[in-house]
Amino acid sequence: MDIKEIQSLIKFVAKSGASEVKLEMEDIKITIRTGSDAVAPETTIVQQIPMAQAPAAPVMQAPAAGEPVAPQVSEPAAASEDSKYITIKSPIIGTFYRKPSPDKPVFVEVGSTINPGDVLCVIEAMKLFNDIESEVAGKIVKVLVDDSSPVEFDQPLFLVDPS
Known part of the structure; x- marks a missing residue:
């Protein structure tokens, strides 16, 4: 992924209204956070992942602020349904x-x-x-x-x- 693709992704995330997006690929890990305040700048963290490391298991993401949180499996009937x-x-x-x-x-x-x-x-x-x-x-x-x-x-x- 080159810098132009990362910049395009940042612009897209800012327009979408999402507060945070994490993208993980084989050799790169990107976290884009946008602030809700007008004065808070966008923050981008790019982290290179060593190639010797085994692929990580998928990570569960917490819902963004404002999204409804699905209840945990507390109702067995709904889960089995x-x-x-x-x-x-x-x-x-x-x-x-x-x-x-x-x-x-x-x-x-x-x-x-x-x-x-x-x-x-x-x-x-x-x-x-x-x-x-x-x-x-x-x-x-x-x-x-x-x-x-x-x-x-x-x-x-x-x-x-x-x-």
């Missing part, structure tokens, strides 16, 4: 859109039957619109993200009933 569903997650950071354009209908609704390769939504990242396609067949049970809202990498987008 959701366990039969497949979660479709965001492959990238960006802005989630349910429609291809404002005047078009949504790609999928709750209850829609989907097949592998069907477009479920679009995620805009740095002025590029990326079609997010289904990798599974089933029925959409729940849409977990509001239209035109920012999403993070690996954030759940849809629940799908594979049966």
Whole structure:
């Protein structure tokens, strides 16, 4: 990743309204924090990871300020109920859109039957619109993200009933 890509990422994060974004790749680790105060400057930390180190296990991220916090698995009934569903997650950071354009209908609704390769939504990242396609067949049970809202990498987008 070169400096221009890092600068573009900083600008994107600042526009998205996220307070902190962490990006980890094989040889580089980037944390971008934006302050909510107008006088607080953006802070970028770039850390080189030694190549001899084994790839780290995925790290769970705390929700950004202002996001609702999902309850921990305190209700076994709800957990077992959701366990039969497949979660479709965001492959990238960006802005989630349910429609291809404002005047078009949504790609999928709750209850829609989907097949592998069907477009479920679009995620805009740095002025590029990326079609997010289904990798599974089933029925959409729940849409977990509001239209035109920012999403993070690996954030759940849809629940799908594979049966």
